[in-house]
Amino acid sequence: MIQYRNLDETTVYQRLQGQVQRLRTFDFGTHLTAERVRSYQVSVGGGLTYNYAAKAVDEELLQTLQQLSDEQQCIEKYQALLDGELMNTGEQRRVLHHLVRGQLGKPVIHEGKDLGEFYAEQRQRFSAFAERVHRGEIRGSTNQPFKTVVQIGIGGSDLGPRALYLALENWAESRGKQKMKALFISNVDPDDASQVVSQLDLATTLFVLVSKSGTTQETLANELFVKAKLQKAGLNPARHMVAVTSETSPLAHNPGYLDSFYIDDFIGGRYSSTSAVGGVILSLAFGPEVFAELLAGAHEADRLALERDIRRNPSLLDALIGVWERNSLGWPCTAVLPYSQALSRFPAHLQQLDMESNGKRVNRRGEPLSYGTGPVVFGEPGTNGQHSFYQLLHQGTDIIPLQFIGFMQSQRQDDVEVDGSTSQTKLKANLIAQIVAFAKGKKDENANKHFPGGRPSSLIYGELLTPRALGALLAHFENKVMFQGFIWNLNSFDQEGVQLGKVLTKKVLSHSSGDGALDAYAGLLGI
Structure with missing residues (x-):
């Protein structure tokens, strides 16, 4: 039987606290060896690997973290979520974003409807729609084929889909897989919509309006802005818009749109990128087969997250180490540092994913907690961040755990050799240097040039940022946040703080x- 208890009520909690003195001053100079770098890693799926060699952990701590996972029943709770139990206690809802990527639990039936079949049907519908647009069978008011697609949405209807689109744009364009250019409108600030619309040939632009409730203030304001521009250009808005919404919203089955594609209340906004919320625009931009590859990578990572052994379960291991750093070592922030320009907006998506999910001060029963929960998340691509906030990361008064992401190859593979190495090689060299510099530091009699070291980091790396790798990367972080919510005894799936x-x-x-x-x-x- 599943039990929900606070972290500090577990029998393992005091054992964790007892290891702080031993590991707070972990000597990376001694322990960060070649053998450790090669062995402290595990497959993420999608061709990616999670390496935690530069984390302040040892064998004794890993055993304790395994015991914490077992005592908090992390795998049992994940399986219950997959089986469709009501894990969102604040809103009395199921949590089914994994189901849009493939079934790992029991069939989920709600009011007589098989929700797995429903999500698959919506994916088939928007895939067919995208293919008809690409073939020129669906056209705008002037009978010209659509060349550009613009998503109108905010929060989870923007951050995740935008991050994923930007992550694959170079990959797709350089391989002849870009079907349509995509842009995004999110902010209610009229300068946002005005700037985007000013770049468009409206006659060849298709808009995707995304609002699950159909009542999101910012999104509806931007919809009216766009409709006014279309009408002023002599175009019929109904022939230039589709909706992604719930079947009970005012946008559903509405003749004011070319078509409507559906999600439901069991797909939370920040977890919705692999549903129709991200699927419609990504399928229009790159083709349904590319979106299918992204889903396959996510499903592979979801399956690995069922492993009970934390050394074979990268998202659970990442979550546990994060809890150790937050609650035992007392570090309240974490930085996401992708050494890939394609992931320029990925840290912004992870800010919402993590801080909206686990930025909670009460447990699942609404009782105040006496320990820290979700960390502050920020980030910027390397090497840009090195010339911005790395000064504080290296020599500031606070230790901030770091999450690096890197790839062996660039997406476009359009490079130049300077001073004996290519730009991509220089990028990778910078990433490697930062990991070791943060961990080992540098002694110097000049205090201004002294680097204390002891700044831990992880690394997720792979050959190339492909759709499959991106799907696995996305699911890794989604599952990490989910597991941390289980350990902290939170409801990670509502967001009353925005109301x-x-x-x-x-x-x-x-x-x-x-x-x-x-x-x-x-x-x-x-x-």
């Missing part, structure tokens, strides 16, 4: 908030 601001925004716009501070600030900004 209060929405309520107060409506009060401001009503001009009758009854709150003097709200009205005063509204006056400052001319509302």
Whole structure:
């Protein structure tokens, strides 16, 4: 029987705390050997490997982390989630984003509907739609074929799909797989929509409106902005828009759209990139077969996440080491550092994924917690970040665990040799140097040039950032966040923290908030 207990109620918790003194000053100079680098790693799926050699862990700690995973029943809880149990306790919902990538549990039946079949049917529908667009069978108001697709959405309807599109754009374009250029509108700031629309030939542009509820304020404002531009250009908006929404929303079965594709309340926004939310635009941009490869990579990582042995389960191991760093070593932040320009927006997606999921101060029962939960997540691609915030990472007063991502080859393989090495080789050399520099540091009598070291990092690496590798990378982090929520006894699948601001925004716009501070600030900004 599954039990839900707080981290500090486990029998293992004090054992973890007892290992802090031994490992807080872990000597990487002694322990970070060639053998450790080669052996402290595990397959992620999709051709990727998770390497944790530069983490402050040893064999004794790994055994304790295994015991923590077993005591918190991480695998049993994951299987329950896969089987369709109500894991989102705040909203009394199932959590089914894994099911859009393939079935790993029992068939999930809701109100007589097989949800696995429903998700597969929607994928077949939007795949067929994308192919018809590519063949020129579906055209806009002037009977010209569509060349560009623009997604209108915010939060999970933007961050994940945008990050995935940018991650594959170079790969697809250099291999003749780019079917349509894709752009994104998210911010309610009119400068966002105006800038995007100014780049478009509206007659050959298809818009994808994404809102599960059909009532998202920012998204509907941007939809009206775009519709006004289409009408001003003499175009019929109904022939230039599709909707991704729930079957119960005002957007569903609406003749104002070319077609509608459906998700449901069991696919959370930040976990929705592998559903129709990301699938429609990625299939239009690159073709359904590319999206299918991404799903296959994600499904492979999901399957590996069922391994009970943490040394064979990269997302669970990554999660446990993160809990150790957060709750035993007391480090409240983590940096995601992809040495790949293609992953330029991936840290922004992970910010939402992690901080919206596990940025909670109460447990699944609504009881206050006495320990830290989700870390602050930030990041920037290398080598840009090296010339920005790495100063603090190397010599600042706080230790910030680092998560590096790197690839052996560039996506376009369009390179130049300078001073005996290519740019891609220089990129990889920088990544390797940073891992060792953070871990081992450098002694210097000049305090300003002294690097204390002891700054731990992990590395996910592979040959090339392909759709399959990207899917596995995405699922790795989704599952890591899920496992940490299990360990901290959180509901990682609601986001009440975003609601209060929405309520107060409506009060401001009503001009009758009854709150003097709200009205005063509204006056400052001319509302």
